[in-house]
Amino acid sequence: MVTTEQKPTDSLHHNNRIASFCVYLLLTNWYKKHFMDDQDVRDFNHFMRKLDTRFGENFNKVVIQSLTLSTAALICLSSATFSPRSLASQANLADSLATSLAANLERISAEQDEQKAQQLFATLLADDTLTDIETINILRAKGMRAFASDNLQLAIEEFNRAREIAEVIKARQQVAEINKRLGVFHYFRGEYEQAAAYYKKSLLFYSLQHYPVERANLFNNLGLVYSNMAEFKTSLDYYQQAEPIYRQYGEPLDVVDVRFNIAGLYVQMKRYDVAIESFLEVKRFREQQQDESGLALVHSDLGVAYKYAGDFQLAERYQLLAYDYYQTQGEGYHLATQCNNLAGLYNEFGMTEHARKYAEQGIDLAQQHQHKSALAGSYYELALVTYTAGQQPAALDHLQRARQLAEQYDNQRLLDEVKQLSALVYAAAGQYRQGYQSQLAVIQDKDKRNNEELNAQLAEFETKQLKQRIGQLVTQDKLTQLEFERANQMRNFFVFVLICITIIGLLLMQKRRSRKAEAELEARVSERTAELSQATDKLEEANRIKNQFLANVTHEIKTPLSVVLANAEALLNEELAGDDKPAHYRQLHTNSLYLLDIVNDLHDLSKIEADQLSLCPRQTSLSELFAQLDAMFSKQARDKGLTFRVNQNFDNDISINLDAMRFNQILINLCSNAIKFTNAGSVIIDVSLLDEQLLVRVSDTGIGMDDEQASQVFGCFVQADENIARRFGGSGLGLYLVAKLCSLMQADISVSSAIGRGSVFTLTVPITSCQHHSSRRTVSASIHSQQAYRFTGQVLVAEDHPDNRALISLYLQRLGLEVLAVENGELAINAIEQHELDLVLMDLQMPVLDGFAALTRLRKSGFQKPVYAFTANAMSHDIEHFHSIGFTGCVEKPLDRQNLISMLQQHLPYQSEVVIDETPEVVIAANQDAQAQQQLAKRFRDSIHLDVANICRADAEQDWQAMSRYCHKLSGAALMFGDKKLADVSRQLELCLVHRRFEQKHALLMALKREAGQMGDPASDDMRHEFWDSKVTSATLQ
Known part of the structure; x- marks a missing residue:
């Protein structure tokens, strides 16, 4: 943490300032009160500022010169008003007062013993004959x-006492000067907000008077304050207000x-x-x-500037020049700042x-020396040293x-650096x-500050617009009132005068219209400029989003696309035997569907950064999932030339x-990266279960x-270095997405790696539900030893697909329920009106x-x-x-027995018992259920061509709504009958029609x-038979 040290204007030489106080306090308050009009006061203040800039370094000499000049000025000014006798009397009195106070202040200034000096100040203040102005003088001299x-701290306390007295006697200029000094003191303590508040209070007075240099000094000091508060725009505004005033009224x-x-502000803005x-x-x-003192500040x-520009030798040279000067002069306050800067410099270049x-x-x-900013910065640099040395506590x-x-x-910049190092x-x-x-x-x-800054800028813009509008209204109101008054005054004048006034009024109205038109034109120009600026910002943001979007798409589709291309090339080149082609067709089809899923769900990926992406957990077979992964890679x-193996x-x-x-998606990213960065050897995936994980x-x-690269590998758009990016390609987004997805899944991911020895990524996923399937017979036996249920009640099933209706009815009837099945929402409403349904x-x-409209009518009719x-x-x-919208809940296709029973238990009475042995009755019931369900499955397979024909007919007629409805119907039925591939394709086609993705x-x-x-394919039949075996067993139990 490096500090650029700049001093507030008009506070470089303390002795000069104390002398200026003496001159000002002895002259201004007496002369202004008795002898000066406003112009005299302005001329006198100008003279005093000139005098203040020409004082020497010797304090005693300055005080004597000040008092002598004050006496001379008193004599000169009073000679225009008093008689020679009163003039002599006033001159003697002024000389006596000046000599006495000057002598006391001179003696205190020369006193080396601080305790004795404070006692002398206390003695002066204890004098009951002191006026309020004299008391203020002494308190200010003590504070300086x-x-x-x-x-x-003592300086602030004394000046606060002086300010209280000045406010009581309404010495406004005294209050303004004291506020300015208090701002300087708080600035040197690093209390920038308090400093800014005092400077602004002082500025209120000088803005109403003709004190341009004093006003410029305050603008300069406010610029320093806001620069240290990292509010660079505000700081630059104040500097730009001060500079032209200095050029016109100030000294070089x-x-x-x-x-x-x-220049110091440019350092903080990184314009080195x-x-x-x-x-x-x-x-x-x-x-x-x-100017050795000023030269030390420049050094x-x-x-600091050379350090940030990367030139260590020049940075060290100038920092040590400043350090040597402050050490020689014994200026501990500035030496603390310089030590902080040198510590930051050596930390930057590793010289701990x-x-x-x-x-x-x-x-x-x-x-x-109570230098808070340097103290905080030094602690930060020492923390960096100890961190580098491994001393973490x-x-x-x-x-x-x-x-x-x-x-x-309130040093936000240092706070950010502290938090990052922490x-x-x-x-x-x-x-x-x-x-x-x-x-x-x-x-x-940072996000909060950026938002606050944007809101502040917007509020400032709206305030300016409102002020302009108010100003226009006020001006218009004043002009209208002025015209009305003039009309009343001129009513009794002659016709010639009335004609002249009419002409003048017309001219004024024309001028006002011209001004108004000009103002409106300027407002329009400003508005157009703002709109163009906003449009530019939006274009830049859109370009950034586009680049990130392209990186995500490229990384996510590359791996499955390579499988599609490889299989397509093999098939096109006729490199495969006849028996191998179906397997490769399936790989082609599987990866193509996966690519289609990614394209359809890309908008979900964009929700990761916005924390709006939700997971859709389902029961998933690990063997099938990792078999697909093996086939893909x-x-x-x-x-x-690599070995790729999955160990379950x-x-x-x-x-x-x-x-x-x-x-x-996580596994694809990890495997893709592993293969990409491996030139020889193997990529091994080990899968195991441990403690419900x-x-x-x-x-x-x-x-x-290496360790540094591994610590950054999960960052956004991060790769190890530029050489690796050139050799292997990629955007660096893949592992960032992996980390985000792991966070969503409440999973942990870590990496261990060594240069030239490979990497190991470890993914730990918590398991909320786990089902073991050793064999069909084991499953059957397990189910027959589970709890059997029999429910009481009447259930209505509204389903448009006849095979689905029959299958659901069979499930519910085997659970002991009376089932009433209908094919649409209208019949469902009629059935509910005619029967007592549970x-x-x-x-x-x-x-x-449809179901939504039917539910709305049911709820309106009072069905609860x-x-x-x-x-x-x-x-x-x-x-x-x-x-x-009013549904009690949701039952997911295909039916899951346990979920169905859990839902029924919430609403219907039931009895349960444990079935231990496979009794003949249970076996017979199971066989009957199996036959019934297989008949339903056969009927569904036989009717698929009708559903496909309906879809094709709707496509030919371009009836997209009907086509979508047929796809939804087929998708639900396929899920119920265990054909997941057919269900997936139907669902994708339905979504394609809903979202108008006709390409x-x-x-x-x-x-x-x-x-x-392919419904007649034997392999497909075997898979469906396995599905139905498990479903038959589940549905048989009551």
Whole structure:
């Protein structure tokens, strides 16, 4: 943390200031009260400022000169008003008063013993004959001595006492000058908000008087304050107000001082080349003037600028020049700042021992001289040294001290650096959560400040517009009132006068219209300019979003696309035997569908940064999932000469409850990166279950990473270095998406790596639900030993697909329920009116009247029994929507026995018993259910060609609504009968029609026909038979 040190204008030489006080206090209050009009006061103040800039360094001489001049001025001014006798009397009185007070102040100034000096001040203040002005004089002189001794707290206390007296006697200029001094004191204490408040109070007075140089001084000081508060725009505005005033009314030194301060602002705004050029110009001027104090400030800030510009030698040279000067002069306050700067310089270039030395010296000096900003900065630099040395507890302690000090004087820039370093220290100490929270706090604070700045700018713009409008209205009102008064006054004049006034009125109206038109034109120009600026900002933001979007798409589709291309090339080149082609067709089809899913769901990925992406967990077979992953990457690995293997370290086929799409996306990114960065060797995936957690390790023998690269690998758009990016390509977004998805899934991901030895990514996913499937017989036995249920009640099933209706009715009847089945919402309403029903299962998309409209009519008619939505769309946001419109809940297709029973238990009476043995009755019932369900499945397969024909007919007629409805109907039925591929293709075609993505319609329709044509494939029949075996067993139990 480096501090650029600039001093407020008019506070460089303390002795000069004390002398100025004497002159001002002895002359101004007496002369202004008795002898001066307003013009005299302005001339006199100008004279006093000139006198103040010409004082020498010898305090005693200055005081004597001041008092002598004050007596002379009193004689000169009073001679115009009094007689010679009264003139002599007044002159003697003034000389006596001046000599007495001057002698006392001279004696106090020469006193080296601080305690004795304070006693002399106390003696002066104890005099009952003192006037209020004299008391103020003494308090201010006492405060300035404390300021010269770096006792800022005492200086503030004394000036506050003087201000209270000045406010009582209504000495407004005294109050303004005291407020300015208080601003200087608070500035040197690092209390920038208080300093700005006092400067603004003082500015209120000088803005109403003709004191241009004083006003410019305050503008300059406010610029310094806001520069230290990192409000650079406000700071620059104040500097730009001060500079033209100095050029017109000030001295060349004033102009150089403000240019020096602006150069310091450029350093903080990171405009180092401009800052260095300005500093060198100021340096040449101060060398000509032999201003050693000002030259030391220039050396200090030049060192800071060269440091940020990367020139260590020049930075060190100028910093040490400033350090040597302040050490020689014994100026501990500025020496503390310089120690802080040197510590920051050496830390920047890795010279930690030098940094430690100057940081510790800076802490001691800053504590002695109450220099809070230098103290906070030195603590920060010492924390950086101890962190580099591996002393994490010490680093945290120093950072805590720096943070407390930065919060006291609101140094947001230092607070951000402290929080960022704290994150690193916490991470190095193994406290990763605290480190993450610290870094997150920095990001949130920056976002908050950016929002506040934008809101402030918008408010400022609206305020200006409102003020302009109010000003126009006030001007118009005044003109109208003026015209009315003139009309009343001129009513009795002659006709000639009336004609003249009429002409003048017309001219005024024309002029006013011209001004109004000009103002409107300017307003329009400003408005157009603002609109163009906003349009430019929006275009830049759109370009950034486009680049990020393209990076995401490229990374996410590359791997499955490579599988599609490889299989397509093999098929086109006829490299495959006849028996191998179906398998490759399936790989082609599977990966194409995956690509289509990504394209359709890209808008979900954009929600990651906005924290709006929701997961859709489902029961997922791990064996099937990792088999697909093996098929996707095996050929790609073989093409590179790599070994790709998936080790499943569990005996049974296991299904877990997770979002397969997002989980698969994580695995694809990890495997794709592993293969990409591995030139020889292997990529191994180990899958195991441990303590209700799924553990996946992706290990490779690739190029590897060092610790620094590994710590940044999950960052956005991050790769190890530019050479790797050029060699292997990629946007660096993949692992960032992996980390975000892991966070959404409440999973943990970590990496261990070494250069040349490869990397190991470890993914740990919590398991909320796990089902083991060792064999069909085991499942059957397990189910027959589960709890059997028999419910009582009457249930209505509204479903448009006849096979679905029959299958659902069979499920519910085997659970002991009376089932009434209808094919649309209108019949459902009629059935509810005619029967006493206990529960309703209603499909959402049906002909005549859909489920949404039917529910609305039911609720309006007073039907309060449970109504469940029966749908394949069971996303979390869909379920929330169903609840919001009045559904009791949602039953997902295909039916899950346990979920169905849990739902029925909430609303219907039931009996339960444990079925232990496979009794003949149970076996017979199971066989009967199996036969019934297989008949239904056969009927569904036989009717698929009718559904496809309906879809094709609607496509030919371009009846997209009917086509979407047929697709939804087929998708739900396919899910119920276990044909997931057919259901997926139907669902994708339905979404394509809903979202009007007609360019995908033809490909999806062809895929649907192909899936329907494969319904007779023996392999497909085997898979469906396995599905029905499990469903039969589940539905048989009552």
